[in-house]
Amino acid sequence: MAFVRDNNVxxxxxxxxxxxxxxxxxxxxxxxxxxxxxxxxxxxxxxxFRWSPDGKRIAFWRLDQTAIPxxxxxxxxxxxxxxxxxxxxxxxxxxxxxKIGVVEVAGGRTSWVDLGPDKxxxxxxxxxxxxxxxxxxxxLNRHQNRLDLLLxxxxxxxxxxxxxxxxxxxxxxxxxxxxxxxxxxLFMSERDGYDQVYLFDRSGSLVRRVTPGGWDVQDVYxxxxxxxxxxxxxxxxxxxxxxxxxxxxxxxxxxxxxxxPGTHSAAFAPxxxxxxxxxxxxxxxxxxxLRRADGGLVRxxxxxxxxxxxxxxxxxxxxxxxxxxxPDGVALNAWLxxxxxxxxxxxxxxxxxxYGGPGSQTVTDSWGGxxxxxxxMLAQEGYLVASVDNRGTGGRGAKFxxxxxxxxxxxxxxxxxxAARWFSRQPYVSPDRIGxxxxxxxxxxxxxxxFRGAGVFRAALAVxxxxxxxxxxxxxxxxxxxxxxxxxxxxxxxxxxxxADSLRGGFLLVHGTGDDNVHFQNSxxxxxxxxxxxxxxxxxxxxxxxxAIAGGNxxxxxxxxxxxxLKAHL
Numbered sequence: 001m002a003f004v005r006d007n008n009v010x011x012x013x014x015x016x017x018x019x020x021x022x023x024x025x026x027x028x029x030x031x032x033x034x035x036x037x038x039x040x041x042x043x044x045x046x047x048x049f050r051w052s053p054d055g056k057r058i059a060f061w062r063l064d065q066t067a068i069p070x071x072x073x074x075x076x077x078x079x080x081x082x083x084x085x086x087x088x089x090x091x092x093x094x095x096x097x098x099k100i101g102v103v104e105v106a107g108g109r110t111s112w113v114d115l116g117p118d119k120x121x122x123x124x125x126x127x128x129x130x131x132x133x134x135x136x137x138x139x140l141n142r143h144q145n146r147l148d149l150l151l152x153x154x155x156x157x158x159x160x161x162x163x164x165x166x167x168x169x170x171x172x173x174x175x176x177x178x179x180x181x182x183x184x185x186l187f188m189s190e191r192d193g194y195d196q197v198y199l200f201d202r203s204g205s206l207v208r209r210v211t212p213g214g215w216d217v218q219d220v221y222x223x224x225x226x227x228x229x230x231x232x233x234x235x236x237x238x239x240x241x242x243x244x245x246x247x248x249x250x251x252x253x254x255x256x257x258x259x260x261p262g263t264h265s266a267a268f269a270p271x272x273x274x275x276x277x278x279x280x281x282x283x284x285x286x287x288x289x290l291r292r293a294d295g296g297l298v299r300x301x302x303x304x305x306x307x308x309x310x311x312x313x314x315x316x317x318x319x320x321x322x323x324x325x326x327p328d329g330v331a332l333n334a335w336l337x338x339x340x341x342x343x344x345x346x347x348x349x350x351x352x353x354x355y356g357g358p359g360s361q362t363v364t365d366s367w368g369g370x371x372x373x374x375x376x377m378l379a380q381e382g383y384l385v386a387s388v389d390n391r392g393t394g395g396r397g398a399k400f401x402x403x404x405x406x407x408x409x410x411x412x413x414x415x416x417x418x419a420a421r422w423f424s425r426q427p428y429v430s431p432d433r434i435g436x437x438x439x440x441x442x443x444x445x446x447x448x449x450x451f452r453g454a455g456v457f458r459a460a461l462a463v464x465x466x467x468x469x470x471x472x473x474x475x476x477x478x479x480x481x482x483x484x485x486x487x488x489x490x491x492x493x494x495x496x497x498x499x500a501d502s503l504r505g506g507f508l509l510v511h512g513t514g515d516d517n518v519h520f521q522n523s524x525x526x527x528x529x530x531x532x533x534x535x536x537x538x539x540x541x542x543x544x545x546x547x548a549i550a551g552g553n554x555x556x557x558x559x560x561x562x563x564x565x566l567k568a569h570l
Contacts, residue, residue: 002033002049002058009033009049009060011105022058022103023110029066029087036063036096037088041517042475043124043173052132057154059102059113059126059135067094073514076543086516089474091491092483098123100137102154111157113150115139122475124173128154129202130182140173144479147171149187149204162204165189167398169405170479176200179223179249186210186230188217190398197230199249210251216395218242219265223249224272224293231268231275237261239395240321240333240365244277244295257295263366276301280367282335283318285311315340316376321365324388326418333363334388334419337379342428349433349570350384350423351375354449356412357441358480359394359401362387374559378566384429390415390445406487408469408480409448409494416449420456435570437461437562440518440547444496447526450507451499459506459569461562464515464547467522468495497525501533506569508538510558512545538565 001012007026012019023032033049039061040046048061070085089095100113100123115121118141126137135152137159146166152159165171167190176185184207188197192209195216199207210230211217216239221231228249233242236256244257244264258264262281269275273293280286285308288301319335326332339348353375355362368375375385389395391411392404404411416436424431436457438446443465450460469477469491470484484491492498507530511523523539530537540561542549549558 002051004033004047004049007031007034009058009103011058020108022105022108023060023062023101029064031061031063031065031096032101033060035061036065036068037086037516038095038473038475039063039122042473043122045124050127052128052154053130054132055105056132057102057104059100059128059154061123061126062099062101063096064099065096068096069093071519073516073519075514088516088519091470091472091474091477091481092485093474095120095122095142095474100126100135100152102135102157111155113137113152113157114159115150116159122173125175127175129176129185130178134182136176136178138173138175140171142478143482144170144173144475147173149176151202162202163187163200165191167191167402169398169402177220177223179225186220186223188220193399194397197232208251210249211245211247212251212254215239216397221266221275222268222272227272229253229272229293231257231266231272233264233266235395239361239389240363242364242366246293255295257291259295261365263364274298282321282365282368283311283316283372284308285367314376317342317379319368321363324419324422326415326422330391330415332388332390332415332419334386335363337375337385338428339379339382339384344428346428347430348382348384348428350386350420350429350435351378351566351570352416352420352423352434352436353385353387353442354390354416354436354438354445355440355442356390356393356416356438356445358392358404358408360441361389361394363389364395374562378563381567383566383570386419386423388416388419390419404480406481406490407494408490409444409496412445413448413452416445417453417456420449420453424456433458433570435459435461435566437463437566438465439463441466443518447496448494448499450505451496451502454502455504457505459508459566461508461510461565463510464512464518464549465496465509465522465526466518467497467526470495471519471522471525497529500526500529500535503530503533503535503537506538506565507535508540508561508565508569510540510542510549510561512542512547512549514544515547517547 009022026032035045050059065087068087071088073084075082101110103110120142122140124138129136135154139148148161149163150159174188178185197211215235217234219233242263247254265278267276285304290298317338324332423429443462446462
């Protein structure tokens with residue numbers, strides 16, 4: 001068994017309990033076998049080591065974060081507050097230096113993989129290519145517009161690039177899926193304008209595109225190598241839905257396994273004879289069924305009947321999916337929740353919920369969770385509630401998503417403002433009672449749209465917003481904006497801070513002081529700008545709470561604040 005302690009990799013003999021350290025240089029700045037802050041947050045890397053199939057070697061990430069300045073969070077639980085340092089690389093600053101080592105479990109000899117001459121890179125993923133004799137890894141350049149797939153010799157560290165995925169904007173950090181004993185692999189790419197699955201041989205030569213194109217593949221669930229079939233989900237029925245699909249590795253025999261419209265995800269048995277289908281729709285909570293590989297029903301697993309019946313008993317109006325047209329001819333997907341006893345001859349206040357970040361979607365035919373129920377409560381109180389997916393969001397191909405490159409906020413805020421103006425022209429909307437709210441990127445969009453909206457919004461509720469992209473981390477920010485040194489004008493234009501003096505209407509700013517993701521610094525700087533412009537606004541801080549603003553009765557207090565504030569200002 002392998003584990004990490006004090007930033008070093010250890011193995012334990014389960015028979016005797018004896019421990020052995022395989023690395024010894026781990027400490028405050030050098031991390032072996034686990035992740036630094038930004039790799040964990042943006043590349044989803046936590047357990048940063050991989051066993052070889054024969055159990056003789058362990059490949060591991062080594063991250064030296066010496067060059068990253070500490071960002072200090074303030075813990076005020078004690079009489080004298082304590083500083084909590086977090087090595088957090090902000091846009092344009094130094095990252096950890098990454099190395100990949102392969103250590104022999106018996107003896108502890110380590111080989112270092114040749115990652116090339118460029119040291120300012122990311123190793124996004126790594127594993128063994130269906131055998132102990134070859135290690136694969138994905139190398140991203142700092143701009144994240146080039147991903148190289150490398151094969152390396154775990155004994156010598158010698159490596160070679162076998163495939164490259166590149167784009168004029170950015171590429172996703174996708175991973176290969178090895179099949180046929182490592183002789184071939186599948187890889188997802190947007191090279192043809194949509195996320196599709198491609199088959200390559202071991203040398204990196206393209207064999208064929210496996211999925212049909214014209215819409216985005218969402219998730220790959222696995223390959224039935226015996227029957228030569230790929231199982232995946234995608235937006236085959238449009239960007240609002242996710243259908244389960246299967247297709248032959250020869251690119252033929254595409255079939256939808258889903259019979260109901262909405263959003264499906266799957267977990268397959270290792271034999272690919274059965275799978276669990278998790279399915280929901282807007283206003284319909286998730287249900288789970290066990291199904292055969294052809295989609296046929298075996299039995300229900302969880303019908304969520306208690307919650308479903310309670311919701312049905314409330315007599316709520318399900319969200320209506322509509323299309324909002326912008327002045328420059330862009331059709332935006334949206335949903336709208338109407339009050340229970342909706343009267344088309346009456347005008348209602350409208351609250352818009354926004355996230356809007358790259359590749360995200362709030363407008364899907366799926367269960368909306370706790371926010372959906374809160375939105376329904378507002379509808380029962382006489383509000384219209386809507387959400388609009390602006391340009392830059394997902395499910396509609398690379399061109400629609402990547403229009404925001406180097407200019408985060410420009411098109412997204414313009415679309416949210418245009419959508420508010422579109423709603424203001426509808427006969428059932430009170431044009432002077434339109435509000436907007438969002439969290440994280442949605443808090444950023446809320447702030448930017450409010451400040452740039454020239455009074456179109458009467459009230460805005462921004463939670464944990466990024467207010468200047470210079471304050472956010474390297475991997476996420478630079479993927480879409482490059483560095484502040486290269487794109488100073490883009491950073492200046494995108495900063496919500498720059499427009500704070502244009503605030504008109506009610507503005508509620510909410511942030512947790514223990515937020516290690518979107519630092520409280522963002523809100524402090526915004527408050528400085530608002531006060532300098534002599535703007536009146538409301539603010540609520542949650543001491544010690546993280547980006548989730550949760551724990552104890554915090555969420556109850558938070559949503560109580562939201563509700564009371566909106567009733568007073570909208």
